[in-house]
Amino acid sequence: MATENLGRNPADIIAGAVVGGVGVAYTIVALQTQQATSSASVIGPAVFPTLLGVLLALGGAAVAIGGWRLRPAEAKTEPAQSGGLRLWVTIAIFGAYVLAFIPVGYLLSTIAFLMGLATYFSPTKWKSNLIFAISFPLIVFVLFEYLLRVPLPQGLLAGVL
Amino acid sequence: MDILANLADGFASALSPINLLFAFLGVLIGTMVGVIPGIGPTTAIALLIPVSFSLDPVTGLILLCGIYYGAMYGGSITSILIRTPGEIGTVMSTIDGYEMTKRGRGGPALATAAIGSFVAGTLSTIMLMLMAPMLAAVSVAFGSNVYFLLLLLALIMLSNLTGGSRLKAGISTLFGMAVAMIGMDPQAGMPRMTLGVLELNSGIDFAIFAMALFAVPEALANLTRRHTEATPGIGKVKIFMSKEDWRRSTVPWFRGTFLGFFVGLLPGMGTLGSFFSYPMEKRLSRKHKAEFGKGAIEGVAGPEAANNAGVGGGLVPLFTLGIPGSPTLALLFFVFTMYGLQPGPQLMSEQSGLIWAIIASMYIGNVLLLVLNLPLVGVFVQLLKIPDAKLYAGVLAFVALGAYALGFDLFSMGTMFVFGLVGYGMQKYGFPLAPAVVGLVLAPMLESSLRRALQISAGDPATFIDGPLAITLTALIVLVIAAPLLLPLLRRSGVLARGLSSRRQVATSQLADPSADLHTPTGFGYTKEPQASGAAEQPTGQAAAVDDQSELQPASTGQGADDDATDRKADD
Known part of the structure; x- marks a missing residue:
């Protein structure tokens, strides 16, 4: 009642x-x-x-x-609102990244992932998105491969790197 | 004299160029990660565990300890400047720290926090140094029954104190324990709960679980939040403390240090010393009582020192008993086991070189923190200007990388993805995440000590009330479980006198039912709130716990608080 x-x-x-x-x-x-x-x-x-x-x-x-x-x-406990479509798109992009990580290789998949997410959330700032999407994985790659000596998957770039 | 000789050896190891470099890197990276809104020490360590993999144990642990202190100070920076605490320990600094910032005194607030952390870090390390060997000597005599009871008490305390709703925190702990059961049963030597999946035989990797639970939900929540602008600029921050500031800060630093250390010794209390320190400073202040809540420097100095001293305090039971007192220490515990070291009574004797090197590195870390943070605070603050989309996309990319580095296969990454989504769901429905991680760490030890205890007693449960120590612990466990259920009844029937001061109410309400999972930052339920210096955002569960006015009130705006109210009623 x-x-x-x-x-x-x-x-x-x-x-x-x-x-x-x-x-x-x-x-x-x-x-x-x-x-x-x-x-x-x-x-x-x-x-x-x-x-x-x-x-x-x-x-x-x-x-x-x-x-x-x-x-x-x-x-009442209402689950906090956080955009439904945005959430599913983010999860889908993240899931695709996880699947592509090894076959495509760290560098290419991460550049695509970061560019994809950054473009989805701020489509107008493509220049800064691109700089970010390329520089972040490059720095991490150098850090892991050369400083920490943790090999990362090269995927499609195998032979090039 | 033994201690001094050991410490000298420790310094010799910690001061080697490579260890010094990694202590510096740890403090630097920790501070940078700690400044990211919503990411506290626990997440910072979880994210960076894979980085420490390729290092030798001493260097790796020095790096992670540096990250720990660094992230704690990073949390203080955001608490003071934008009223966004990364974790529970710095919530108290948001009150007077942010008020000082609003009055243009953010610099001195940061300075008193940094120097207070230094004082506390140094003194608590000395106390750790003195207490740990003594406690280790005593604890060797503990039987499995006592050990089981200690672990159970720590587990219950942790899930009671770190969660939102008590019921949901309990479920979260059980969830972590249930995940821990997946894999080989060490005693019977057979797989269980694996559903026949071969990859699961080795169990769910703790680091993957922690990373997934702490970082993924936070990143998803922040990314999908309606707005993705950068935090408003802070402007230039000048660090300068006047003579008066020094005079007023000194005593609170020392008081906070002792309080924080001894609170930190208790399992489950972790870094909650700051919650006791703030009301204490306010009560003890004679001349400046009215200033509290309006920018009293004592209100920053005391809690900050207490928060940092809690680290040293928490390391005592970790090193000597193998019992982590907080989720962050649970992570450190895991790192020890990752290197094949078992924290506990034997560690102090068998690996004393390593332990003393870590203790020495704490002194060094504290000096580095001071040297690094005072001049560089302006640079760290710039990190707040990175737009959310890039910041949290980067966090997700780093989590994926971490999961890969832990297993070098798709299975590890898939596990991270699945638990990340589970964590998101849990957080969205008000289940705190930190208890799950603690449950995962403690469950195997709990089970094996239970098995051993009952093995020794030939299945007789009376072993848990055998001897004064066991009886005391069992009584404490019963009390901890029963008290939250009985207190409301007693209060209602008028047995308990009312008239607690509002400050005391704050402390208990924050301790017994923090409005949200304060160890794991929540990205949900962000609200915009007009503020004097422009509209800055803050997580309601944490920062809203701190009112603009001087008095603290139990947070009621956060989702977790509502949960809690709901569950308290359900408990009744």
């Missing part, structure tokens, strides 16, 4: 359900853990994970129940 001032907290219901679901799934996987062949130990490999899974499930349920209970509207 929601009045104007009372409301449920959908964010907490969703979050609680997700945590609860993860907890249940985790418990199921934990219970399938093979028991140690040597039964010398009092606590086998499945005990601790099972306990954690159960506690997670209970915690998730508590959050969801808390969100389900009617409470004054101002106490």
Whole structure:
């Protein structure tokens, strides 16, 4: 019986359900853990994970129940607003970068990634974007390859570098 | 005399050209990263762990410790100049520090913070030096049962104190512990929770998890925020303290140092000394009480010293018991294990050369910090002018690079990506992130000490109340769990007298339920707020905890605060 001032907290219901679901799934996987062949130990490999899974499930349920209970509207937890489309585009660009990192190579993929993101967020400043997108990976590349001697993937530039 | 001889050896090692260079680089990089809004010491270290990989243990640890101090001072710079603390320890400096900046005294505020940090760093290192060997000697005698109880207490304290909503902080801790279970079970020697994925047999890399959780959500949130302008310019910052400033700062530096060190000794209290220092300075001030909240230099000097002294304090249980008292120390703990060193009672005796080199490097780091920061503060501030899009795109690129350097394969990078998104979701729904990282670090130790304790006692749980130390710890654990549940009931039934001063309320509210995950900077819920020197942005959860007026109030504008209120009710 929601009045104007009372409301449920959908964010907490969703979050609680997700945590609860993860907890249940985790418990199921934990219970399938093979028991140690040597039964010398009092606590086998499945005990601790099972306990954690159960506690997670209970915690998730508590959050969801808390969100389900009617409470004054101002106490609601609304997930903070941060642009939906921008978020998905950023995640997609980042995901593509992660996938391209090794096959394309550090330098080219990073230049493309930084240029892509910088152009997406400030399309008019292409000159400064370009300088940034090229100088940042170059400095890091030199630092890692030559100073720290950590080899970075060369990808398409293999043989050139 | 042993201590002096050890220290001399430590200095000989720390002063070698290569170690000196990396201490300098650490302090420099740390300060630069710490100045980036929303990135505190924890994220700075997480980001730079891969860089330390190719170095030998002493050099690598000296670099990371330098980053730690540097990032802490970087956080002070942003707290004082633009009222944006990077982490919980510098929240208190935003009150009078920012007020001093508004009154054109940002320079002296930064100077008192730097010198206070130097005093605190130096003195707390001396205290660490004196206390650590003693505690290490005592702790060798601890049994597995006591060790388990100590770890459990640290874990509960950490998730209680660092999180937003207590329930959600607990879930976050459990999440980290659950992730820690993935991989080979060290005792049974068989994989668990891997779902048959071979790559998971070696477990989830701690550094990848920490980087993903700390840096990715912050970068995503800042990038996708509506506006992406640069922070308004600060102008030239001149460092100059008057005689009066010196006179008024000196005693608070020393008071803050001792307070911060001893608070830092307690597991889970980490760098919270500043929260005790500020009210104490205000209470003890006779002549300038009215100035607090309007730019009293004592309000910067005390908390800054306390914050830095907490590092030395926190290192005592880390070196001697192997118990990290804060998420940042949890990262350092991980770095030790990465180099094949196990922090704990044996470390002080087996690796004393390394420990003393680190302790010596702390003295050096503190001197470098002072030399570097006083003249260069204007340069660091320029970093604030880099537009968000470039800054955080660079952070993402660096995280991807770090994940690659940790495993040299797509799997490591994919793990980072997935946990980054999970972290973003967690933060968005009000789950603090720092407890997850602490849970990941402590879970394996907790499990193995539990197993050992029960093995020794042949499964008898009475081992946890065997002996005065075990009984005390068990009682403390029960108290820590029960107190937050019982206090509201007692208060409601009138058992507890009211009349706490508003300042004390602030301290407890900040400690017991900080409005947001203060160890991990939040990029969510930014609000614009008109300010005297132009509209600067600030994370509501942290900086809004500090009112423009002198009195602090429990933050209620941040999302986390709402959560907390909600959960407190749910707890009732």
